[in-house]
Each structure stands twice: as structure tokens, then as C-alpha cells.
Amino acid sequence: MADTPGGRSLVVDAVTHRYPSGALAVENINLDIKGGEIIALLGPSGCGKTTLLRIIAGFIAQTQGRIIIGDDIVDALPPNRRAVGIVFQNYALFPHLSISENVGYGLAARGVDKASRQREAQRLLELVQLPAMAERLPRQLSGGQQQRVALARALAIKPSILLLDEPFAALDKNLRLDMQIEVKRLQRVSGITTLIVTHDQEEALSMADRVAVLSHGKLEQFGTPSDVYDRPQTLFVNTFVGSSNRMPGVVVSADRTAAKVRLDAGAEIIARPAGGTLSEGGRVTVCIRPEHLQFVGDETGFAGVVGMSLPLGATVVHEVTTADGSGVKISQARIGETRALENGAAVRLAPLAPSLANAFPATL
Amino acid sequence: MGTAPASRDVTSYGMGLAAPLALFFLVFFVAPLLQLLWLSLHNDTAGLHWGVGQYLHFLTDPFSLSVLGSTLLLGAEVTAVCLVLGFPIAWLYQRVGPRLQTVIILIVLLPLLTSVVVRTFAWIVILGRQGIINATLQSLGIIDTPLKLLYTQFGVVIALAQVQMPLMTLPLITALGRIDPNLDDASCSLGAGSWRTFFRIVLPLSLPGVIAGCTLTYAAAITAFITQSLIGGGQMLFMPMYLYQQASTLQNWPFASAISIIFLLAVLAVVSVFTTLGRMSRGYGGA
Numbered sequence: 001m002a003d004t005p006g007g008r009s010l011v012v013d014a015v016t017h018r019y020p021s022g023a024l025a026v027e028n029i030n031l032d033i034k035g036g037e038i039i040a041l042l043g044p045s046g047c048g049k050t051t052l053l054r055i056i057a058g059f060i061a062q063t064q065g066r067i068i069i070g071d072d073i074v075d076a077l078p079p080n081r082r083a084v085g086i087v088f089q090n091y092a093l094f095p096h097l098s099i100s101e102n103v104g105y106g107l108a109a110r111g112v113d114k115a116s117r118q119r120e121a122q123r124l125l126e127l128v129q130l131p132a133m134a135e136r137l138p139r140q141l142s143g144g145q146q147q148r149v150a151l152a153r154a155l156a157i158k159p160s161i162l163l164l165d166e167p168f169a170a171l172d173k174n175l176r177l178d179m180q181i182e183v184k185r186l187q188r189v190s191g192i193t194t195l196i197v198t199h200d201q202e203e204a205l206s207m208a209d210r211v212a213v214l215s216h217g218k219l220e221q222f223g224t225p226s227d228v229y230d231r232p233q234t235l236f237v238n239t240f241v242g243s244s245n246r247m248p249g250v251v252v253s254a255d256r257t258a259a260k261v262r263l264d265a266g267a268e269i270i271a272r273p274a275g276g277t278l279s280e281g282g283r284v285t286v287c288i289r290p291e292h293l294q295f296v297g298d299e300t301g302f303a304g305v306v307g308m309s310l311p312l313g314a315t316v317v318h319e320v321t322t323a324d325g326s327g328v329k330i331s332q333a334r335i336g337e338t339r340a341l342e343n344g345a346a347v348r349l350a351p352l353a354p355s356l357a358n359a360f361p362a363t364l
Numbered sequence: 365m366g367t368a369p370a371s372r373d374v375t376s377y378g379m380g381l382a383a384p385l386a387l388f389f390l391v392f393f394v395a396p397l398l399q400l401l402w403l404s405l406h407n408d409t410a411g412l413h414w415g416v417g418q419y420l421h422f423l424t425d426p427f428s429l430s431v432l433g434s435t436l437l438l439g440a441e442v443t444a445v446c447l448v449l450g451f452p453i454a455w456l457y458q459r460v461g462p463r464l465q466t467v468i469i470l471i472v473l474l475p476l477l478t479s480v481v482v483r484t485f486a487w488i489v490i491l492g493r494q495g496i497i498n499a500t501l502q503s504l505g506i507i508d509t510p511l512k513l514l515y516t517q518f519g520v521v522i523a524l525a526q527v528q529m530p531l532m533t534l535p536l537i538t539a540l541g542r543i544d545p546n547l548d549d550a551s552c553s554l555g556a557g558s559w560r561t562f563f564r565i566v567l568p569l570s571l572p573g574v575i576a577g578c579t580l581t582y583a584a585a586i587t588a589f590i591t592q593s594l595i596g597g598g599q600m601l602f603m604p605m606y607l608y609q610q611a612s613t614l615q616n617w618p619f620a621s622a623i624s625i626i627f628l629l630a631v632l633a634v635v636s637v638f639t640t641l642g643r644m645s646r647g648y649g650g651a
């Protein structure tokens with residue numbers, strides 16, 4: 001739990017929250033975040049991301065568990081004493097105050113005099129590259145500019161933790177990329193521990209040092225982007241992050257590191273037991289990403305018939321129907337002359353490596 | 365209004381649809397008002413000699429001016445009481461669950477659902493010499509002789525404030541409801557306490573509602589003939605009663621007309637002050 005000069009560590013310790021209406025929004029979440037890290041909270045709509053963020057900021061008192069910032073348990077502190085900066089999804093700029101007053105608001109609350117406030121606001125506006133907007137009202141700014149102001153306003157109080165709730169959701173693609181780079185740059189400069197809520201997996205994987213994947217209020221996995229992408233611990237993570245083919249099968253034999261699975265599609269393959277040990281004869285779901293499949297010439301893989309081929313720029317995605325009637329996608333890099341595949345051609349497919357096929361116990 | 369079907373645009377429909385109401389106003393509001401103005405410009409009760417004598421009489425007569433003054437003051441007091449009592453209710457409304465919201469709305473609307481005469485007599489029962497307040501205070505031994513509550517400025521203000529409260533509370537509820545709740549949270553997370561959040565964020569952003577509520581309450585309070593006269597009694601004279609006496613009892617129609625016109629202008633002046641104040645504040649029309 002080392003604290004960097006800019007940011008303090010944040011521990012979410014067994015936090016559970018049930019709304020008065022009875023909805024269980026988050027359940028037993030544990031996160032141990034080092035000072036200065038960027039963390040992405042990734043999950044589908046309604047999985048409890050905003051709830052968790054509001055608990056950390058202090059707007060909601062959790063039903064159970066503790067929030068620890070640095071060395072302090074902050075559960076008893078109101079939001080205005082937690083030194084947690086938050087950028088809301090809709091920016092929540094004060095519509096009747098100028099941009100400069102918005103940015104200086106937190107300093108005014110701390111009793112900073114007007115001249116220093118304006119100087120600091122100007123410095124922050126330069127940091128977010130909006131130095132000429134100080135006297136305007138928020139409604140005279142574009143969405144992306146308002147976003148930057150919201151960020152500057154949150155940074156003005158020199159928070160030890162910065163929380164961003166779907167900060168880029170309302171921006172178009174190019175602006176979003178700019179802002180992602182911008183936030184990452186600011187975060188590197190200031191070293192503030194940052195938590196970004198998103199349901200955009202690309203955003204999570206590209207921006208964060210570590211990603212926490214949530215589903216139905218539970219933490220599915222907390223790890224580096226490559227952990228989450230390449231070594232998913234649950235079927236949910238494997239299918240939610242990136243795309244994946246789900247192929248049912250039966251375990252033929254298994255130990256801790258490898259399992260031989262007989263796919264319903266017709267072949268025996270070696271897969272990595274991802275969700276703990278597998279029992280022989282049990283049904284499993286094997287997940288293989290489209291880019292981790294290859295065409296094979298011999299009799300090793302499983303057979304299928306090529307349906308549609310979609311050229312997607314740098315890659316080509318082929319849809320293949322397997323013997324049991326299910327569809328499998330395979331994507332190939334387009335290097336020079338890619339083998340032209342006729343609609344209806346008979347092919348055989350196999351995973352690139354055993355570690356790239358993940359076997360999970362079937363939930364049914 | 366376009367008569368040729370080809371040249372008909374959307375705006376001409378709007379004008380056409382507004383015509384019945386416009387006609388209604390013309391016949392029942394503008395025409396009587398003009399008649400009133402015409403009547404007020406006569407120097408004698410019979411209405412034979414033209415002149416501005418009635419206006420001069422009013423504006424040079426200390427008694428008339430004091431009636432006007434006390435009426436405008438009464439409006440200001442009632443508005444202030446309504447604002448101070450109504451704001452917390454409207455604020456509370458935005459922060460409770462849907463069930464309590466229904467209860468609050470019901471309580472707020474209740475004065476509108478009972479007849480003004482009934483409400484006023486209820487206040488007489490409460491404020492009277494042997495009324496509920498005096499009886500309670502006496503039985504508790506807090507006072508020996510009954511307090512004079514009825515037929516006082518205090519009594520009139522309190523009764524009017526209760527009657528006009530919905531006119532203040534409803535616009536406030538609407539205005540507060542339009543403020544994004546995230547602004548509260550944003551202010552708080554930036555380190556501001558609840559008082560700073562209230563005075564810097566909530567109050568400025570609710571100004572449109574405050575202005576609307578004050579205008580409605582003020583206009584209603586100074587023209588509330590029944591409550592003013594029943595609670596105020598014979599000693600306290602306000603403009604509506606003064607007007608009524610001149611017109612009905614003394615049959616001095618030109619003077620009564622002049623009083624009406626002056627009263628109307630005074631009210632318009634006060635209302636335009638409210639509106640200008642609102643427009644000057646930057647919160648107006650924001651959010």
C-alpha cells in the first residue's frame with residue numbers, strides 16, 4: 001500500500017451494498033489499489049459500477065465493509081472531507097458560474113482568496129488546454145470542453161483519489177481517444193490514484209494499469225489488462241472482454257494445468273482449466289477467441305463448413321458452421337495473398353496453442 | 365391570418381386558435397379596463413367634467429397614501445413569510461421518498477381545496493380573544509390576559525401567508541426539481557459544506573422559482589379582499605376595501621376608478637422589480 005507523492009492507496013474491503021428498495025447492488029467487493037495506479041471498473045449496465053464509485057466518494061454509506069484511503073478508514077467521513085475528486089458522467093458543472101469560478105469552487109470552499117483562486121484556475125485550464133475559456137458559462141462550451149473543465153475542477157482540490165464515472169461516454173470516437181490520452185497524461189503528471197468507470201472494454205484495456213471486471217454486483221476478476229484478456233478466470237470475463245467462441249464439450253481427462261476435452265463439434269483438444277480444477281466426465285464450455293483459431297490441413301482439429309467471410313480491414317473474419325450445427329468465428333490477419341475461401345468450403349480448425357483455449361465448468 | 369390555403373403556414377394556425385381567448389379578454393378585460401380609465405378621468409361623481417382631479421386627490425391625500433403604503437407593505441410581509449416557510453418545505457419535498465412527497469403535496473394544496481371564507485373563519489376561531497391560541501396559553505399559565513391577535517397586522521399576515529402558501533411552494537418545488545442532483549454531490553465532493561452548497565448552488569439556481577413564487581404571492585396577498593377585511597377588521601384598511609367603500613358605499617365611482625388604476629400601476633411596478641431582479645441574476649434561465 002505504498003503512497004506515491006500524488007496519490008494515496010485505496011482499499012475496498014468486503015464492501016456490500018443493498019439499496020433500501022432491497023436491490024443488492026454490490027456484493028462483497030475487495031479491491032487493493034496502490035497509490036498512483038489507474039484502475040478501470042468494467043462491467044455491463046446495472047452491474048453496480050456507479051454504486052461502488054458513490055460509496056468510495058461517500059455519497060452512499062455501504063451496508064457492509066470498509067473503505068480505506070491511505071491509512072485512514074474513511075467510512076465516517078462525509079464526502080466533503082474525503083479529498084476524493086469526482087467527475088460525473090454528465091459533468092455536473094455549475095451552470096450559473098463561469099468556467100473559472102467552476103474550477104475555483106473547491107478552492108473557495110477551502111477559504112483560498114480570490115486572486116490565488118483565479119491564478120490556480122487559469123493554471124488548471126491551461127493544463128486541460130482551455131486557457132481562453134475562463135469567463136464563459138458552461139453552456140457556451142462543447143461537450144468535450146465541458147468534460148475538460150469538469151476534470152480541471154476535480155483536480156483543483158488536489159484530491160488523493162480521482163473518480164471518473166463513464167467520463168467519455170458522451171464523446172464521439174476521435175474526441176474520446178484524445179481525452180483518453182489527455183487523462184492518462186494528466187494522471188501520469190499528477191500521479192493521482194484514478195478509478196475510471198466504463199462499460200467500454202477497449203477503454204478499460206488501453207487506459208488502466210489493472211482492470212476490475214464486475215458482473216451483477218460481484219467482482220469477477222481483478223488483474224492487469226493482459227491477465228483479464230489472456231487468462232480470464234471466469235466464463236463471464238472471457239466472453240465480456242473481447243469476443244469469444246463458446247464451444248460445449250465433455251472432459252476426457254484433466255489435471256491442474258491441462259484438460260483434454262471432447263468437443264461436441266467433433267474433436268478432442270487440449271484446453272487450460274481456467275475456473276479451477278475440472279472433474280472427468282463433467283460438461284464444460286471451452287472459449288476460444290477468433291484470432292486464436294487456425295486452419296489446419298491434417299486430421300487434428302474439428303471440421304466445419306465456411307459460411308460468410310467478412311473482410312474487416314486488417315483482418316478477415318470467417319463464419320464456420322461445425323458438425324453440431326453451432327457457428328464459430330475465426331479471424332485471420334490479412335497478410336499478402338490470404339487464402340481465398342469459397343462459401344461452402346470444407347475446412348478443419350484448431351486452437352493456436354492449448355493455453356489459448358479456456359475450459360470452464362458448464363453452469364447448467 | 366392567411367386566407368389563401370396555399371400560403372397558410374403553421375404560425376397562422378396558432379393565431380387562429382388563440383382568437384377565442386383573445387376575444388374573451390378583449391370583451392371582459394380590456395374593455396372594462398378602458399371604461400375604468402375613462403371613468404377615472406372625471407372630476408365629479410356624475411361623470412360630467414373631464415380632468416385628473418381624482419388622481420391629484422389621491423396623491424395629495426395622506427390618508428389614501430397611507431392605505432396604499434400599508435397594502436404594499438402587507439404584501440411584502442406576507443411574501444417574506446411565505447418564502448421563509450415555503451422554501452424548506454419545497455427543499456424537503458425534493459429529498460424524501462415518493463410516499464412522503466404525496467403527503468407534502470397534499471398538505472401544500474389543502475388551502476386551495478377549501479373555500480377562502482371557511483379558511484378565514486377558521487383563523488378567526490384560532491386567533492380570537494377566546495380562540496385556540498389564547499385559550500391554550502392561558503390554560504398553560506403563560507399569559508393572564510388574552511393577547512390581541514385578531515384585527516392586527518400580525519394576524520392578517522399570518523392568515524394571508526397560510527392562504528397564499530401554495531402559490532409560493534409550488535413554483536419553488538418545480539424550480540428545485542429542475543436542479544440536477546449531481547450538482548449537490550459535485551459541490552460536496554469539492555469540499556463545500558451544506559450551507560455553502562445551499563447559498564452558492566441551490567439558491568441561485570432556484571431563483572426563477574423564487575421570483576415566480578414571490579410575484580404570485582405578492583399579487584394574491586394585496587388583493588385578498590375577504591381575508592384582509594375579516595381578519596383585519598374595521599380598524600385596518602387596505603386598498604381593496606378602500607376601493608369597495610368608495611364605489612359601493614359612497615358611490616364615488618370616478619374616485620374608486622382612480623384608486624384602481626393607481627393600485628394596478630403600483631402592483632405592476634412591484635412585479636416588474638421582481639422580474640428585473642430575476643433577470644439580473646445569472647441563475648435565471650440557466651440549468
Ligand SMILES: Nc1ncnc2c1ncn2[C@@H]1O[C@H](COP(=O)(O)OP(=O)(O)OP(=O)(O)O)[C@@H](O)[C@H]1O
Nearest residue numbers: 019021023025044045046047048049050051052199
Ligand atoms: N437509488 C437506487 N435505489 C435502488 N436501486 C438502485 C439505485 N441505484 C441503482 N440501483 C440498482 O443497483 C444496481 C446497480 O446500479 P448502478 O447504477 O451502480 O449500475 P451501473 O453499473 O453504474 O450501470 P450503468 O452502466 O448503467 O450506469 C442496478 O440494478 C440498479 O437498478
Ligand SMILES: [Mg+2]
Nearest residue numbers: 049050051165
Ligand atoms: Mg452508472
